[in-house]
Amino acid sequence: MDTLNDIIKRAEALAFDLQFSAAKKWKQDGEHRVLVGYLPIYVPREIIHAVNGLPVGIMGAGDRKQIIRGDAYYQSYICHLPRGIIEMALDSNLDGFDGFLFPAICDCVRNLSGMFKLSQKGHFQRYFDYPQNFDPSIGGAFYMQEMEKILEDIYAINHQPLLTERLNASIRLYNTNRRLIENIYNIRQHYPWRLSALETYYLLRAGITIPVEEHNAMLQEVTDIISEERGEAMDNIRVVITGSFCEQPPAGLIKSIEMAGCYIVDDDFMLGSRWIQGDIRDDSDEPLKALMEAYIHQSTFSSAYYDVGNPKGKRLIDLVYKRNADGVIFSAASFCDPALLDRPLMQKECEEAGIPHINFQYHENTGQFKVIKEQAGTFSDSIKLWA
Amino acid sequence: MAEPKDAIKEKSMNLQKEMLAKQFHDLSKATENGRKVVYTFVPGNLTELILSFDMLPVYPEINALQSGMRKKSGDYIKDAEKMGYSEDVCTYVKCDIGMMLNGNIGPTGEKLPPPDLLLLSYTGCFTFLKWFENLERLYPGVPVAMLHTPYQEDGKITKDQVDYMVKQLKEEVIPKMEKVAGRKFDEERLSAMMLNSARAEDLLVKVLESAKNVPSPIDAYFAGVYYIGPIFTAFRGTAEAVDYYSELWKEVQERMQLGLGPVTPEGEMKEQKFRLVVEGPPNWTNFREFWKIFYDMGAVIVASSYTKVGGVYDLGFRHDPAEPLESLARYCMGCYTNMNLPQRVGLLEKYVKEYKADGFLINSIKSCNSFSAGQLMIMREIEQRTGAPVGFIESDLVDPRYFSYANIKNRLESYFQMLEQRKIIISQEGLSV
Ligand code: SF4
Ligand code: SF4
Numbered sequence: 001m002d003t004l005n006d007i008i009k010r011a012e013a014l015a016f017d018l019q020f021s022a023a024k025k026w027k028q029d030g031e032h033r034v035l036v037g038y039l040p041i042y043v044p045r046e047i048i049h050a051v052n053g054l055p056v057g058i059m060g061a062g063d064r065k066q067i068i069r070g071d072a073y074y075q076s077y078i079c080h081l082p083r084g085i086i087e088m089a090l091d092s093n094l095d096g097f098d099g100f101l102f103p104a105i106c107d108c109v110r111n112l113s114g115m116f117k118l119s120q121k122g123h124f125q126r127y128f129d130y131p132q133n134f135d136p137s138i139g140g141a142f143y144m145q146e147m148e149k150i151l152e153d154i155y156a157i158n159h160q161p162l163l164t165e166r167l168n169a170s171i172r173l174y175n176t177n178r179r180l181i182e183n184i185y186n187i188r189q190h191y192p193w194r195l196s197a198l199e200t201y202y203l204l205r206a207g208i209t210i211p212v213e214e215h216n217a218m219l220q221e222v223t224d225i226i227s228e229e230r231g232e233a234m235d236n237i238r239v240v241i242t243g244s245f246c247e248q249p250p251a252g253l254i255k256s257i258e259m260a261g262c263y264i265v266d267d268d269f270m271l272g273s274r275w276i277q278g279d280i281r282d283d284s285d286e287p288l289k290a291l292m293e294a295y296i297h298q299s300t301f302s303s304a305y306y307d308v309g310n311p312k313g314k315r316l317i318d319l320v321y322k323r324n325a326d327g328v329i330f331s332a333a334s335f336c337d338p339a340l341l342d343r344p345l346m347q348k349e350c351e352e353a354g355i356p357h358i359n360f361q362y363h364e365n366t367g368q369f370k371v372i373k374e375q376a377g378t379f380s381d382s383i384k385l386w387a
Numbered sequence: 388m389a390e391p392k393d394a395i396k397e398k399s400m401n402l403q404k405e406m407l408a409k410q411f412h413d414l415s416k417a418t419e420n421g422r423k424v425v426y427t428f429v430p431g432n433l434t435e436l437i438l439s440f441d442m443l444p445v446y447p448e449i450n451a452l453q454s455g456m457r458k459k460s461g462d463y464i465k466d467a468e469k470m471g472y473s474e475d476v477c478t479y480v481k482c483d484i485g486m487m488l489n490g491n492i493g494p495t496g497e498k499l500p501p502p503d504l505l506l507l508s509y510t511g512c513f514t515f516l517k518w519f520e521n522l523e524r525l526y527p528g529v530p531v532a533m534l535h536t537p538y539q540e541d542g543k544i545t546k547d548q549v550d551y552m553v554k555q556l557k558e559e560v561i562p563k564m565e566k567v568a569g570r571k572f573d574e575e576r577l578s579a580m581m582l583n584s585a586r587a588e589d590l591l592v593k594v595l596e597s598a599k600n601v602p603s604p605i606d607a608y609f610a611g612v613y614y615i616g617p618i619f620t621a622f623r624g625t626a627e628a629v630d631y632y633s634e635l636w637k638e639v640q641e642r643m644q645l646g647l648g649p650v651t652p653e654g655e656m657k658e659q660k661f662r663l664v665v666e667g668p669p670n671w672t673n674f675r676e677f678w679k680i681f682y683d684m685g686a687v688i689v690a691s692s693y694t695k696v697g698g699v700y701d702l703g704f705r706h707d708p709a710e711p712l713e714s715l716a717r718y719c720m721g722c723y724t725n726m727n728l729p730q731r732v733g734l735l736e737k738y739v740k741e742y743k744a745d746g747f748l749i750n751s752i753k754s755c756n757s758f759s760a761g762q763l764m765i766m767r768e769i770e771q772r773t774g775a776p777v778g779f780i781e782s783d784l785v786d787p788r789y790f791s792y793a794n795i796k797n798r799l800e801s802y803f804q805m806l807e808q809r810k811i812i813i814s815q816e817g818l819s820v
Contacts, residue, residue, distance in 0.1 A: 075781065077475070104513075104538070107760055108760040112760070114729060118768060133551075141554075306507070335475045337476050338513065340473040341476050341480065341514065342517065345524050348471075
């Protein structure tokens with residue numbers, strides 16, 4: 001058995017391998033395999049897996065790639081994520097990908113899908129529209145059509161039909177994946193010192209670059225290790241981070257928050273991998289419908305859709321209580337309209353619930369964390385004092 | 388920067404002023420008169436449907452732009468920022484929220500009524516969704532009807548998408564409207580209004596396409612924003628809108644016959660040295676100064692994308708009385724910002740060519756990702772496809788902090804110099820051929 005350090009090292013390398021070497025190797029190792037890149041936040045990866053595809057999360061270039069040409073595509077007042085992705089597209093990073101999915105999270109990502117179309121990167125470049133109507137017979141039917149379009153795109157490349165049994169098997173694998181991830185969060189809720197937030201982040205981010213089977217094995221190994229006591233508890237406060245669902249915070253930011261005395265007991269960094277809450281039915285005759293129903297009824301809260309009747313502020317508070325957290329850190333990418341426009345409402349909910357909170361803005365390539373560390377440190381001290 | 392005190396106005400402008408005054412007066416009396424009020428957006432608006440229920444529409448974007456023009460937006464934005472709204476987000480939203488915090492006083496100085504229904508027909512901009520989520524909290528208990536407009540992802544509108552929208556209209560939007568209005572949906576009435584819509588749309592297209600003439604009788608951006616006013620907002624589907632566009636078209640025809648140029652706030656524009664296509668919304672806080680830079684330099688805008696945000700009627704779409712709900716669906720999906728980037732580029736390329744433009748200019752808006760994200764690529768594509776010199780300036784819709792007169796003027800002066808030189812070269816090449 002590998003040590004936790006070995007696993008985390010491997011996960012970190014995978015998570016930030018902007019050449020996506022593991023995914024590209026997987027494609028080379030078999031016939032009729034397709035690589036489908038998807039942007040944050042969520043796509044039903046099961047359908048890609050079921051037709052011999054590997055869904056690969058493209059979460060931006062972070063602070064690992066110098067932006068040379070990408071800046072010429074974006075004004076200074078647009079978030080950083082799309083310029084890093086354009087830079088990767090202009091370089092060789094995304095060569096070998098067969099298609100790209102752009103989930104409907106904001107106008108930047110939407111228009112980026114058009115930029116990929118204009119430059120004809122990959123065989124298909126599809127904007128994946130989430131329905132904003134949550135009636136299964138209306139929004140659900142629309143969602144099924146959106147999934148079918150992806151299947152048609154892949155079929156045109158590898159001619160692999162969607163078989164009920166295969167999709168059920170894929171759903172089963174992703175159910176396991178979600179369960180393992182959730183379990184790690186549950187363990188961390190009680191023993192956050194056993195696996196740091198940054199290590200958790202590496203683990204989850206690695207998972208979107210490799211086959212789910214491999215990721216499940218990796219998560220299982222980690223679960224076994226952290227089910228036993230390790231590390232040492234510190235006198236830290238416990239926080240939930242929200243607002244970082246798309247452009248990812250640099251690793252240094254996550255580390256700085258932890259070093260400032262905050263255990264991050266929940267977050268929305270890799271929200272797509274945790275989007276569906278609970279299992280999806282894996283034995284149905286209509287597995288596509290099962291995926292649709294899961295989207296309609298089991299989605300987590302997010303800035304990506306209209307939260308009619310189930311406001312995200314309330315759900316954030318529920319999460320704070322569930323994780324027994326002391327406070328919330330609103331941490332959003334600069335110029336991120338979805339996160340920043342949600343923030344005042346969610347802050348108000350926190351205030352009404354008496355939950356302390358602070359906020360930061362970052363770029364994925366922010367390099368200085370002194371101020372953030374100080375702010376997080378003060379936040380942690382004030383909570384300890386107050387408590 | 389001195390501005391003329393009394394802007395010269397066309398007759399149609401006065402007509403529009405009267406229409407607006409009446410509309411805002413009706414709104415100020417809505418509660419008293421028991422009229423229900425629906426807040427909604429310009430792109431993909433369902434005005435005929437709202438009016439068919441005898442409800443009154445309010446467009447927060449229009450209030451924001453009016454606040455910009457009345458120099459109120461700066462303070463409104465600051466008030467919203469004090470509430471926790473980031474400097475980075477869409478200033479229309481902040482301006483609207485700031486206006487609400489300051490008593491919701493509309494452009495005529497009268498108070499606007501609160502909404503009875505928030506109609507979130509969310510077309511072409513993700514921020515709309517966030518905007519109304521915020522309004523829902525600021526007006527607790529007001530119902531929201533969501534109409535999700537699928538994006539023209541594949542560059543076309545499919546039957547499945549139309550069906551999805553019609554289903555939402557039938558099962559989500561109309562029942563909520565019926566409940567608020569306290570009456571049944573009247574499809575015949577809606578159809579009858581659409582006859583008026585289509586008539587006004589025909590006339591608007593004639594007006595906008597008149598700019599294909601050399602010289603152009605209109606400015607299709609600065610004056611264009613007035614021309615689209617009635618049809619993009621509360622009047623589409625009404626007889627007043629048809630009257631307004633008939634009058635406008637008459638005026639434009641007269642100008643064409645006389646070989647006259649556009650009417651600017653300082654009178655008729657005499658010399659038309661440069662014909663431009665402009666992409667992106669205008670700046671509202673310094674609108675007249677901004678316009679003046681162009682007409683002082685002899686630049687006339689012959690086509691713009693902004694005048695298509697509430698419908699790209701020149702591509703042929705008309706509201707159809709025979710299929711009222713289907714045509715509302717097609718209308719929503721057809722608006723400019725709901726078109727994918729290759730479609731937008733295609734449209735702009737067509738404008739540059741068909742309107743015989745000398746140049747292509749982008750006014751990039753800091754607030755507006757829906758327009759701004761991707762504009763630099765659009766610019767390259769247009770340059771490559773048409774050979775037209777491209778220009779790029781930056782401002783904001785309603786945040787005065789982001790309008791730098793000197794910067795914009797300098798950039799435009801250099802751009803016009805470049806256009807001038809190019810004209811000289813082309814004419815010399817033409818002579819030597
Ligand atoms: S970081 Fe925010 S604004 Fe940028 S692409 Fe993601 S969701 Fe859109
Ligand atoms: S982002 Fe642009 S289109 Fe959207 S609400 Fe703001 S100004 Fe309007």
